[in-house]
Amino acid sequence: MALVSFRTINYNPNHDPSSGEFSSGGGSSSKEKSTSGLMSKKQAELETKGTKYSKVVLHGTSEAASKDISKSGFKMMKSQTGRQYGDGIYLTPMMDSAREYAKMADNAKGKIISSKVMMKNPYMDGGKNDFTKEAFEYGKKMGIIKKSAKSIDDPPIKKWYEATSKYSNELLKEHDGVVIKGYFDDLVIVKDPSQIKIFEVKGLK
Numbered sequence: 233m234a235l236v237s238f239r240t241i242n243y244n245p246n247h248d249p250s251s252g253e254f255s256s257g258g259g260s261s262s263k264e265k266s267t268s269g270l271m272s273k274k275q276a277e278l279e280t281k282g283t284k285y286s287k288v289v290l291h292g293t294s295e296a297a298s299k300d301i302s303k304s305g306f307k308m309m310k311s312q313t314g315r316q317y318g319d320g321i322y323l324t325p326m327m328d329s330a331r332e333y334a335k336m337a338d339n340a341k342g343k344i345i346s347s348k349v350m351m352k353n354p355y356m357d358g359g360k361n362d363f364t365k366e367a368f369e370y371g372k373k374m375g376i377i378k379k380s381a382k383s384i385d386d387p388p389i390k391k392w393y394e395a396t397s398k399y400s401n402e403l404l405k406e407h408d409g410v411v412i413k414g415y416f417d418d419l420v421i422v423k424d425p426s427q428i429k430i431f432e433v434k435g436l437k
């Protein structure tokens with residue numbers, strides 16, 4: 233039975249995961265591994281040569297955060313909104329989606345950061361991998377979701393997010409990123425900020 237539902241990948245910016253309860257929201261705020269900041273697109277391409285994920289990826293954020301990010305690169309910060317798919321940096325190849333995250337972070341002053349990512353060993357949803365089905369089974373096995381649940385629409389939404397977040401963290405122990413297929417495009421979660429090579433920061437206009 234297919235487990236596809238709107239819950240499969242609800243990274244729609246209109247979704248409000250509220251308060252970060254489904255992820256540790258972890259990541260230190262002082263001793264993070266720092267990445268390099270803004271570089272040319274050519275350099276970013278060079279530094280990600282051989283990656284298993286070659287699309288340009290975007291990240292919407294506030295103006296203040298974008299300044300720090302372009303200076304010294306992404307860092308694992310405390311989560312602002314809650315992380316539905318575990319502890320990593322969240323990116324999307326879709327402009328509309330990144331724009332919404334930027335607006336949510338800073339209204340009209342939000343910024344969109346374009347990067348290339350180095351992923352040697354990502355977990356890729358699709359083909360033989362089915363993230364939704366695996367997270368559902370994982371949730372049941374770990375007692376997060378009731379054994380009687382028949383589909384991912386059965387558990388309370390917080391329990392479903394807890395399952396997806398914890399399952400993604402399990403995957404991130406063995407993979408350097410997780411790529412989840414959405415309705416419109418991928419959701420990319422990168423484990424280590426130093427895998428991200430930034431080449432452009434622009435405003436919403």
Ligand SMILES: NC(=O)c1ccc[n+]([C@@H]2O[C@H](COP(=O)([O-])OP(=O)(O)OC[C@H]3O[C@@H](n4cnc5c(N)ncnc54)[C@H](O)[C@@H]3O)[C@@H](O)[C@H]2O)c1
Nearest residue numbers: 243291292293297300306307309311312313315316322333
């Ligand atoms: N922001 C996006 O473009 C984006 C893309 C896909 C999905 N999401 C969704 O949003 C949720 C995660 O939200 P998030 O992206 O706000 O991350 P988050 O909640 O993990 O918050 C971390 C914040 O730290 C900021 N940050 C990173 N490095 C920094 C640095 N060096 N200096 C200052 N700030 C820095 C990020 O921009 C982000 O705002 C996920 O649940 C996911 O579903 C967001």
